[in-house]
Amino acid sequence: MSTVAKPREVHHAPGVHAAPTSFWRKYIFSLDHKVIGKQYLFYALFMLVIGGVLATLVRYQLAWPGRPLPFMGKIAPDGMPGGVMLPEYYNSLFTMHATIMIFFAIMPILIGAFGNFVIPIQIGARDMAFPKLNMMSFWVAVPAAVVIIWSFFVTGGAAAGGWTSYAPLSAIQPKGQTLWLISLLILGLSSLLSAVNFLTTIINMRAPGLTFFRMPLTTWALFITALLLLLALPVLSAALIMLLFDRTLGTTFFLPAGLVVSGQPWPNAGGGQVLLWQHLFWFFGHPEVYIMILPAMGITSEILPVFARKPIFG
Amino acid sequence: MRLPEQASTYAPDIDNMFHLIMWITGVIFVIVELLLLFFLWRYRHRPGRVATYTHGNNRLEVIWTIIPALICVMLALLSRRIWDHIKENMPHDAVEIQVTAEQFAWNIRYPGPDGKFGTADDVTTLNQLHVPVGKPVIVTVTSKDVIHSFFLPEFRVKQDAVPGMHTRIWFEGNKVGHWEIACAELCGLGHFRMKGFITVDTQEDYQKWLAEQAAAQTAEAPAAAAAAAPAPAPATAADPAKTVAEKGGSS
Numbered sequence: 001m002s003t004v005a006k007p008r009e010v011h012h013a014p015g016v017h018a019a020p021t022s023f024w025r026k027y028i029f030s031l032d033h034k035v036i037g038k039q040y041l042f043y044a045l046f047m048l049v050i051g052g053v054l055a056t057l058v059r060y061q062l063a064w065p066g067r068p069l070p071f072m073g074k075i076a077p078d079g080m081p082g083g084v085m086l087p088e089y090y091n092s093l094f095t096m097h098a099t100i101m102i103f104f105a106i107m108p109i110l111i112g113a114f115g116n117f118v119i120p121i122q123i124g125a126r127d128m129a130f131p132k133l134n135m136m137s138f139w140v141a142v143p144a145a146v147v148i149i150w151s152f153f154v155t156g157g158a159a160a161g162g163w164t165s166y167a168p169l170s171a172i173q174p175k176g177q178t179l180w181l182i183s184l185l186i187l188g189l190s191s192l193l194s195a196v197n198f199l200t201t202i203i204n205m206r207a208p209g210l211t212f213f214r215m216p217l218t219t220w221a222l223f224i225t226a227l228l229l230l231l232a233l234p235v236l237s238a239a240l241i242m243l244l245f246d247r248t249l250g251t252t253f254f255l256p257a258g259l260v261v262s263g264q265p266w267p268n269a270g271g272g273q274v275l276l277w278q279h280l281f282w283f284f285g286h287p288e289v290y291i292m293i294l295p296a297m298g299i300t301s302e303i304l305p306v307f308a309r310k311p312i313f314g
Numbered sequence: 315m316r317l318p319e320q321a322s323t324y325a326p327d328i329d330n331m332f333h334l335i336m337w338i339t340g341v342i343f344v345i346v347e348l349l350l351l352f353f354l355w356r357y358r359h360r361p362g363r364v365a366t367y368t369h370g371n372n373r374l375e376v377i378w379t380i381i382p383a384l385i386c387v388m389l390a391l392l393s394r395r396i397w398d399h400i401k402e403n404m405p406h407d408a409v410e411i412q413v414t415a416e417q418f419a420w421n422i423r424y425p426g427p428d429g430k431f432g433t434a435d436d437v438t439t440l441n442q443l444h445v446p447v448g449k450p451v452i453v454t455v456t457s458k459d460v461i462h463s464f465f466l467p468e469f470r471v472k473q474d475a476v477p478g479m480h481t482r483i484w485f486e487g488n489k490v491g492h493w494e495i496a497c498a499e500l501c502g503l504g505h506f507r508m509k510g511f512i513t514v515d516t517q518e519d520y521q522k523w524l525a526e527q528a529a530a531q532t533a534e535a536p537a538a539a540a541a542a543a544p545a546p547a548p549a550t551a552a553d554p555a556k557t558v559a560e561k562g563g564s565s
Contacts, residue, residue, distance in 0.1 A: 002366050079367065087503045087504065087505075088502075088503035088505060091500070091503060091505070092500075108423075133448045154411075160502075160503070161500065162500045166460075166461055166499070168350075168459065168461070168477060169460040169500070169501060169502060170462065172459070172460065181444075256477050256478025256479075257478065258458075258477075258478070259458070259459060259477055259478075260416070260458045261417070261459045261460075261461060262417065262459075266459075268490065272478070273478070274461060274476050274477055274478055274479070308365070308368055310365045310366075310368075311367065313369055313370040
């Protein structure tokens with residue numbers, strides 16, 4: 001019986017993709033979960049240094065109030081003219097320190113770096129469920145960092161309303177606050193894509209026999225973290241968009257009637273509710289503390305049993 | 315534990331609660347840390363000793379879950395009583411004062427002789443709050459612009475001043491003295507210097523001070539009206555606050 005030679009269709013197992021051939025594909029726009037994990041690590045470490053510098057400036061001001069730092073007079077002539085820190089620049093420093101440490105350092109290290117690196121290995125998968133989405137998560141996070149750093153150099157300086165950005169203070173701040181909102185919106189999209197990827201991977205791609213209750217605790221922690229991200233982030237994004245509209249399009253979600261700023265009636269005030277921002281923000285903010293601590297607890301629960309030489313229980 | 319001076323009648327209640335929680339958590343903290351160190355030392359690695367495997371101890375786990383739960387319930391019930399006293403039950407026959415925060419000052423308003431706010435005989439001051447000793451005071455807190463927080467550390471009073479909302483709080487000064495009003499919510503570049511003063515007077519001094527303020531205000535009023543400029547003199551600065559209060563109250 002003669003057979004017609006047909007090109008064999010290649011069926012890849014989920015997550016399997018061809019080995020990269022070029023430098024760009026291997027190190028920059030990589031689909032490999034380990035490479036993306038390392039990219040997140042360097043991204044987060046870079047932002048950690050920036051956040052650390054901001055904290056150092058805050059501490060410097062507290063230790064030696066008003067003592068000039070000449071080089072800062074050159075880097076930030078508006079905020080530290082002649083190297084002497086202005087009050088609004090101080091507010092910017094701690095606001096941006098907290099924002100950068102929480103969103104750009106802790107989360108990318110624990111979730112982006114460890115999550116991407118460890119999850120497929122621990123559950124016996126070849127890669128994440130959606131490698132291209134994974135690459136996109138990282139490369140969406142990059143412009144967010146660019147925008148947040150850029151905001152230091154716009155008129156009026158970076159956001160200075162605290163990392164919680166309570167309205168209406170955040171509604172009447174200079175332009176840096178708008179960039180803060182845009183940056184966190186972009187970063188929120190990145191985290192959301194990661195969360196979807198983590199959940200799909202953990203639910204669908206565990207090795208045969210690896211039931212949920214046999215799953216390593218680090219992966220469990222990252223699983224719950226991804227679930228929390230998926231539920232909490234859209235609420236934050238909604239609040240960010242509402243505040244962005246209040247600032248740019250004249251809506252009044254958070255601006256009650258009769259708002260008077262510096263003796264002048266605020267142009268678009270009326271009908272808003274100040275506390276709405278706090279409710280929306282903390283709907284995200286409360287899970288956020290677990291989003292930050294759970295992966296670290298998962299990692300700890302994995303390391304301790306190894307060095308104590310006995311399985312963990314509880 | 316050193317806390318600020320107690321200048322209001324309910325300051326001891328709050329401090330007692332604070333100390334109780336401090337002691338419970340402090341003792342547990344010390345026990346846990348000592349046990350941690352003890353176990354580290356007791357079960358350290360020794361050649362030839364093999365780790366034993368345990369599935370845990372259900373009875374122990376139930377005990378260390380139920381005890382903290384009971385402590386929490388007890389603290390909740392105790393603090394509920396204090397909360398009712400401070401936050402829910404407003405005293406009768408109290409001095410009424412309005413405090414309207416703005417970047418970066420406290421506008422204080424007294425109803426004046428007719429006992430009504432928003433009339434010509436209102437007495438307004440900037441950053442100077444005087445209250446009589448031994449008499450409850452109800453303060454209606456609001457804000458013109460952003461969120462501030464009306465904080466009297468020595469009175470154990472802290473209340474957010476939220477634009478568009480009017481929040482009523484009360485306290486009773488139990489000793490004569492002069493203390494600081496601090497802003498406890500980041501409110502912009504002048505937050506660090508947003509400071510007022512509270513003076514607890516004897517009844518006579520309080521009445522005398524109120525009369526002085528009223529007299530100074532009537533002397534000042536024609537001048538302020540003549541100026542009629544947007545520059546916010548203390549007397550005119552209170553007017554937008556009134557607008558906020560009325561509009562905010564109706565929404």
